Amino acid sequence: MKKKVIEFSNFSFKYNSQQNPTLKNINLDIYEGEKILILGESGCGKSTLCNTINGLAPFFYKGEITGSFKIKGRDIKDLSIFEISKMVGTVLQDPDNQFISLTTAEDMAFKLENLCVDNKKMHEKVLEVSKLVGIDKFLNSNPHNLSGGQKQRVTLGGVIIDDIDILLFDEPLASLDPKTSENTIKLINKITEKTNKTVIIIEHRLEDMLKLNLDRIVLFSDGEIIFNGSPNSLLSSDLLKSCGIRSPLYLTALEYGGFNVHNQNNLDNLGKMDTKEISPYVKDFYNNNPSYTYVKDFSSPLLSCKNIEFSYNKDRKIIDDVSFNVYENELLCIVGKNGAGKSTISKLMCGFMKNNGGEFIYDGKNINDYTIFQRSQIIGYVMQNPNQMISHTNIFDEVAFALKNLNLSSEEIKQRVFEVLKICGLYEMRNWPICALSFGQKRRVTIASVLVMNTKILILDEPTAGQDFKHYTQIMEFLKHLTNHGITIIIITHDMHLLLEYADRCIVLSDGKKIGDDTPSKILSNDEIINNANLRRTSLHELSIKCDINDTEDFINKFITYDRSIRNK
Secondary structure, X not given: OOOEEEEEEXXXXXXXXXXXXXXXXXXXXXXXXXXXXXXXXXXXOHHHHHHHHOOHHHHOOOEEEEEEEEEOOEXXXXXXXXHHHOOEEEEOOOHHHHOOOXXXXXXXXXXXXXXXOOHHHHHHHHHHHHHHHOOHHHOOOOHHHOOHHHHHHHHHHHHHOOOOOEEEEEOOOOOOOHHHHHHHXXXXXXXXXXXXXXXXXXXXXXXXXXXXXXXXXEEEXXXXXXXXXXXXXXXXXXXXXXXXXXXXXXXHHHHHOOOOOOOOOOOOOHHHXXXXXXXXXXXXXXXXXXXOOOOOOOOOOOEEEEEEEEOOOOOOOOXXXXXXXXXXXXXXXXXXXXXXXXXXXXXXXXXXXOOXXXXXXXXOEEOOOOOHHHHHOOEEEEOOOHHHOOOOOEHHHHHHHHHHOOOOOHHHHHHHHHHHHHHOOOHHHOOOEHHHOOHHHHHHHHHHHHHOOOOOEEEEEOOOOOOOHHHHHHHHHXXXXXXXXXXXXXXXXXXXXXXXXXXXXXXXEEOOEXXXXXXXXXXXOOHHHHHHOOOOOOHHHHHHHHOOOOOHHHHHXXXXXXXXXXXXX
């Protein structure tokens, strides 16, 4: 019989700064060697559970505990955070926050050095673990200069270097491109196959996590566990919808075709589902729904990027002869693998960096020589984390800040701020303190502070990263709404769901070059582009092949069309 490594018994936790408990009466046992997914919408208590398991709560995040929590049979109240760190290793969603050394080898060896391990044994252990996680060829590299997937491997190696038994992953896929996400999942599977480690993962991406062959999913809502069972049992229930969690795309498509998921088997593995049983529903959906035809006036682009080049040195071009147009009122996505040049091209558009070659043409005018301030009145940039942009305590003052620098009258400032706050759905909150806002509302404030400058193009860097389905939908519907107000939206993203559901068009970059410029359905049906840009086929592609639908691109197109009609009702 397997041993219990985590035991919560009538456990509750209340932060000192809050009036009510965040975790309420938790009863949960996790066994040696299990792979567990902790699922739930933002604010449900997932992160607090994570902080409890690794000891950050209550050692760093102070609070009150009731009930019992044991790690490997020892009560948390009798353990120091150092003792907990010997049993639980945490891999954060941002690997850069965990690096402390100048080389990969030194970073992985850091914990062993603190434990005064013999130098020879330390070198042997670093080499052994680096081979296990597939980073042995980069031991002398600076970890900060590695790709996103390689950084995750270094972090994981540093966590398991001293044979830790419990691995805790906090949103491990949040900043990774689709292919690297897939490789990270394979790596976690490899670790669990070769060792008997217990893996606990906190993630929003349910469909991706199903590839981990999970033992159980624990679903949280409002600080309580409302489901604790197999992935198939959860998928065959109505709990995902009631908790605002996205179902896998293939199940959504099946349900659109009239398939009843209740009491079905193998819902967590499309490959094992009965083809004869599901094919009639898929074909019925395909044959009875129209395709979306993308209609756009391509005669006069709003912004043209012509033969853009950029490099930090002469050895390698970061952006290499990239050309594309941006059209009025469209929602354009820029995708590609980590390090492809997506963020660089957006910074060049804004003037944060100067291109070495090529031209930016806005409304027929060359803007290469425009200052950052002049560019800001055309193109606005919204960072991934709104807290990095906010500098005032009050919503009105934050949005009005840029206008005050233009020496406008107070009445004109007030009028422009009120107008943009109404567009962004913040007018009723105009006098609120920003600290009282949710993360999504803060993001709207940062968008409003850019739009108030009458910018025509808005660039957003990963606006949905780390967002649950509810908040993802809110921010994306809001951005789509802005395109109806004369704003062109450019989104840098790794999210293939976003691409399918919202993008009018997609630019694909790979190693600094443009390799694709088309509609999402065409991009995600092109094998060459998918392979070169570290994209990934969606499960819709697999579903169409499984059910003998010849035109996969058309099937995906029809799904997008129908899905949009459902959301727009």
